[in-house]
Amino acid sequence: MKFLIVYFSLLFFICGFVAVHGKILRQRFVLQDAPYTRLCGSKSILTVNGKFPGPTIYARVGDTVIVDVINRASENITIHWHGVKQPRNPWSDGPAYITQCPIRPGTNFSQRIVLSDEIGTLWWHAHIEWFRATVYGALVVLPNLGDQYPFPKPAAEIPIILGEWWNSDIREVLREGLQSGSDFNASNAFLINGQPGDLYPCSNSDTFKVKVDSGKTYLLRMINNVMNNIMFFKIANHNLTVVGSDAAYTKPFTAEYVAISPGQTIDVLFVANQQPSHYYMASRPHNVAGNFANTTTTAILEYTGNYTAPSSPLLPTLPDFADEVPLQFHSTAAKLSDRGSPH
Template sequence: PTTRNFNFVVSEMDGAPDGFNKTMLVVNGLFPGPTIEANQGDQIVVTVTNQLSTRTTIHWHGLYQNGTNYYDGTASVTECGIPPGESLTYDFSVAEFSGTTWWHLQLTHVDTQYTDGIEGALIIHPTSYPSNFPTWDEDLVVELADVYHTISSTIVSEYLSGTSSPSGQSGLALETPDSGAINGIGQYDGSTNYFDFNLQPNKTYRLRLIHEGSAAQIRFSIDYHALTVIEADSTLTEPYTVEGITLAVAQRYSVLITTNQTAEPQGNYWIRAELISGLTVSGTNSDIRGIIRYDNSTDTPTTSTDPGVPNSGLSDLNVASLTPAISNTPPSSTKSYTVDFSIGVTSSGGAIAAMNGTSWTPLSGTSTLLQIVDAAKNGSTYAAEGSSVEPDNQFIITEDDIQVVDLLLVNTGPGAHPFHLHGHTPYVMGFGTGSFDGTGLNTVNPITRDTYLVPSGGWLMARFITDNPGIWTIHCHIAWHMAAGLLMQVNSLPSKSSQFDIPQAILDQCSA
């Protein structure tokens, strides 16, 4: 396998992605950060040097880290975080993974940091594509995000303490984004700086859309151009042509577009990234734009209202209609769990999340993985499912052989939540509003993906196979919710997780 080496330096700097100057936390001075591109089977080696005054980590969203759970980059779960001034080399294989994903910082409480800019694309090209899979001429990465002018540590502490936010919201109101960005460029307060792609006419482009934001859903479209979906998260799909796509935080889609439009205005078309935050505060710009140019056209598009794709009869993506390109009948489940969750309010008016009644709190000076490995060395069992020593930070301990787990996520509150389980790509068996009545599951050819939206007041059934040893977090990917404790851990194959030989550099972090 080819080894791909990267050096990431995490630092603080000032930047103005949308024209408003703010403090950012970035990798190598870039927002978004550097793209990691590799082929399936490669070894990826990233040395991360922390120049911040707080700890940091990098998590590789959606990757399996099979055999290297300690490099999953999740503070307090798989490591203690890289202390200020120190570095850590993450070293892992992508033999089993291919597709479009991203990397981001993952502290699991209080601090979110990736909101401030520590994020970037991660593209792994597969060894092969299915026969008859569509083809394209060129590959482009489109990184979308909601943008906040206030540093995330302030937003989060206000959210958790119930003091009013900079924009005057309080309690459970999500902090409303000030604007958004397409590949690091957005517009606020009249700014007319646009990210643009110069494309050649009559070609097919694959756009890899990645939602690297924190809270708002984003609807993506390109004036006059149909989007043919061919990938959802990192799963290749049957081609599905739509007018627009709404991405929840951390979701990805690859779409094909063909540059054969002749509609007015000729040669330049708006890319639209519309933030859907549920809240509008004056000053917010939710209408973020970029430009597709043909043949170096230099004009700015003049279309103000979204024209869609005229006369196409297309509508927006319906996630329930996504079908994997390589059909995969899921194995029957051998075990089921129900996890209900909601966001509540503390007596002081701050937000607090609960999953099965418990809000996740981070360990300090250690990680769950380290505790498990230490317990095994001392001949003791760390915790057993349902036992009185089951730690507060919540566990699902599965049996010691491979299980097929049906995880029913029940959202007992308002608002949809994008859930993500590390280290696995579950089958999304079904979802709906109201309570699950045992029906509505697709057992024939469900989509697999790593980030799925649990509907407001509804349910979602994720089926996954515990074939990857380690401690994996499952959490809502809305940054503020994660900080409020909407997170729990899954231990897959406990007897193997407890035998990991944790690299010395990770052990050293915890005592630093």
């Protein structure tokens, strides 16, 4: 009897602790087609709230996020919370016809994101057909109030989402690939935060830019939404210090570049310690076989202050597309992390 009293007292204490420290947050996701222009042409793509990439969700460790998904598209849809463990909550996890029925056109469904010990960068994306190509966004899990990062506090945190753009309708890309039984058509561009960068045609004015102050430290929350390629990423003349991966802290290690796999997230710090100027942030694929686009997407790192900007930012030298250095990078990262990769 005493054992039962102690057991239930402890259970009620734990439940009360979670209730105090975990908040319930709410988001509204409207799935709808919207017109977008890239690479000199326009087309309609499936979006969340008309945004591409979609909105970033911010929460804290132990929070629960309820996302009201309203499907105004003409296709079935589901949203997957990539890397969230979802304890005892598989029906909100998102994989269509596996743990969850799709959300039909003209209907709504409230998906529940139950956060437990995840911390750092995760992401969300469509989990049916190939709609992940345009339906995706960041999910940032911050420390509890009063807790500190186990690394220098950054002056700013910037989500960096790598993606792809097809000039063709993504539905046709999927259909043609399934009918042929061969590789899917390669994308026409890689993207950083939805923009190809000014090395591609008709893209100069919309290149994604990050402004930094000399001497300050910044945190990039990196996500690879590219369908099938490991991606190299590098900032000209700036080292990157990896401090987290897949919603867990890692022991810090510094590298000239990162190699990030499809679906993976990596948190990296960099210090704005170079001569004030403009520097390219660049990304290109790693691929040793198959059909892929051997092109480079860019964003621009711009220092604040008074100086004469260069006519063109400095471009970093990235590893060759067939280089095996991703194996070395991933081996180092795995040794410094306590967790396996999320799904």
